[in-house]
Amino acid sequence: MSQTLLRGVAATSLVAFTIFSATVLYGNRQDKTASASVLLMDAIPRTPERLARGAYLVNSLLWCQMCHSRTDFTRRPTSIVPGTEFGGQILDSEAIGFPSGTRIVAPNISSDSDYGAGNWKDSDFVRALRQGIGHDGRTLFPLMPYSRFRNLSDEDLASVIVYVRSMPPVHVERPKSVIPAELWTGVNSYPMPGPIAEPDKSQPTNYGKYLVMAARCDECHTPGYFEDTPLPGMNFAGGEPFDGPFGPNGTIVHIASLNITPDPSGISYFDEAMFLRTIRSGQAGTRELTTAMPWSFFRNLSDEDLRAIFAYLRTLPPVKHRVDNTEPPTYCRICRNKHGFGNLN
Numbered sequence: 001m002s003q004t005l006l007r008g009v010a011a012t013s014l015v016a017f018t019i020f021s022a023t024v025l026y027g028n029r030q031d032k033t034a035s036a037s038v039l040l041m042d043a044i045p046r047t048p049e050r051l052a053r054g055a056y057l058v059n060s061l062l063w064c065q066m067c068h069s070r071t072d073f074t075r076r077p078t079s080i081v082p083g084t085e086f087g088g089q090i091l092d093s094e095a096i097g098f099p100s101g102t103r104i105v106a107p108n109i110s111s112d113s114d115y116g117a118g119n120w121k122d123s124d125f126v127r128a129l130r131q132g133i134g135h136d137g138r139t140l141f142p143l144m145p146y147s148r149f150r151n152l153s154d155e156d157l158a159s160v161i162v163y164v165r166s167m168p169p170v171h172v173e174r175p176k177s178v179i180p181a182e183l184w185t186g187v188n189s190y191p192m193p194g195p196i197a198e199p200d201k202s203q204p205t206n207y208g209k210y211l212v213m214a215a216r217c218d219e220c221h222t223p224g225y226f227e228d229t230p231l232p233g234m235n236f237a238g239g240e241p242f243d244g245p246f247g248p249n250g251t252i253v254h255i256a257s258l259n260i261t262p263d264p265s266g267i268s269y270f271d272e273a274m275f276l277r278t279i280r281s282g283q284a285g286t287r288e289l290t291t292a293m294p295w296s297f298f299r300n301l302s303d304e305d306l307r308a309i310f311a312y313l314r315t316l317p318p319v320k321h322r323v324d325n326t327e328p329p330t331y332c333r334i335c336r337n338k339h340g341f342g343n344l345n
């Protein structure tokens with residue numbers, strides 16, 4: 001037999017073997033995966049339950065719109081500028097602390113067929129949210145929080161996709177992101193994880209952790225997180241600076257995230273009821289919280305979910321770190337930022 005023919009036969013039988021073994025070993029694979037993961041289906045079935053669950057998650061816990069829409073910061077709570085929902089925006093890269101010349105664009109993911117995600121498949125959303133790969137195959141810049149969204153249960157993620165894709169089209173073209181090479185160091189997309197089951201709600205602290213990780217409380221409340229150098233031992237201890245239109249009537253303020261560990265310098269004095277009141281009203285006692293803290297979204301969380309979040313925060317190691325936004329900013333030797341009461345640390 002000639003070499004070519006041999007190779008031909010080998011290839012053919014390999015294909016045949018693959019098909020054979022796939023059929024024998026995974027005979028009813030299709031049924032199994034369908035019940036194991038709705039995310040592997042060509043189209044995620046649109047059900048009223050998924051639509052409602054997705055609306056709840058996106059508008060309370062996940063705050064996708066803060067990046068993928070225009071926000072009206074003159075309002076308290078903030079609202080989404082009508083007609084811009086999921087239509088994307090160019091983010092203020094300099095305010096976030098990226099080098100000039102960087103242009104980070106949260107794309108138009110509305111159902112518009114020309115400029116949005118109207119023609120994408122559900123699997124494009126699954127890949128973006130689970131692996132950090134865009135519909136065009138590019139690795140997504142990790143400011144898009146896929147490192148967290150990828151841990152949502154299959155059913156929660158399916159619900160998010162069903163909801164986002166149900167929203168009206170926004171007919172606006174957004175440019176592509178321009179991100180300098182130096183910001184890509186260490187950035188990789190992820191492999192597709194296996195099916196992820198529903199979180200166990202009978203364990204409030206575990207369930208609370210699931211919620212906190214998806215809401216990214218720690219990203220803002222841990223100094224250095226956005227600079228890619230979270231300070232060791234400072235998880236949830238505050239001090240990360242925020243500059244932007246977060247003050248009364250959208251005035252520009254310079255503030256810091258607060259210490260939310262159960263230390264006396266943190267929120268050890270909060271009880272569950274005060275925590276719920278604070279998140280729902282954006283007001284800790286008589287002190288107004290600025291809108292840099294996304295309480296405008298978190299206020300829509302159910303009592304059960306807020307209680308679980310609080311239960312988890314209570315399990316954190318207490319960290320001594322005084323931060324007070326009603327005081328003038330001074331240098332803090334612990335977190336190396338300037339914030340109120342920094343000089344007392």
Ligand code: HEC
Nearest residue numbers: 062063064067105106107125128134135140141143144177
């Ligand atoms: C902190 C800002 C931020 C949040 C919050 C956010 N995104 Fe994104 N998203 C981005 C950015 C920025 C990109 C584009 C990154 C790039 O260009 O490399 C992106 C990209 C995407 C893409 C891929 C688009 C494409 O071109 O294929 C999808 C889908 C997406 N986001 C959906 C969501 C959903 C759904 C949520 C909420 C569950 C969400 N995002 C929350 C910033 C954000």
Ligand code: HEC
Nearest residue numbers: 215216217220242256257258260284289290292293294325
């Ligand atoms: C986008 C950044 C960001 C995220 C995400 C975030 N926070 Fe905050 N948070 C802040 C900032 C900034 C402040 C301080 C606001 C002020 O003083 O005006 C704050 C304040 C608070 C306070 C008030 C503490 C006090 O002493 O009065 C609590 C409680 C809190 N956050 C809890 C949370 C929880 C729980 C989550 C997650 C569900 C969360 N935060 C997510 C930025 C954030």
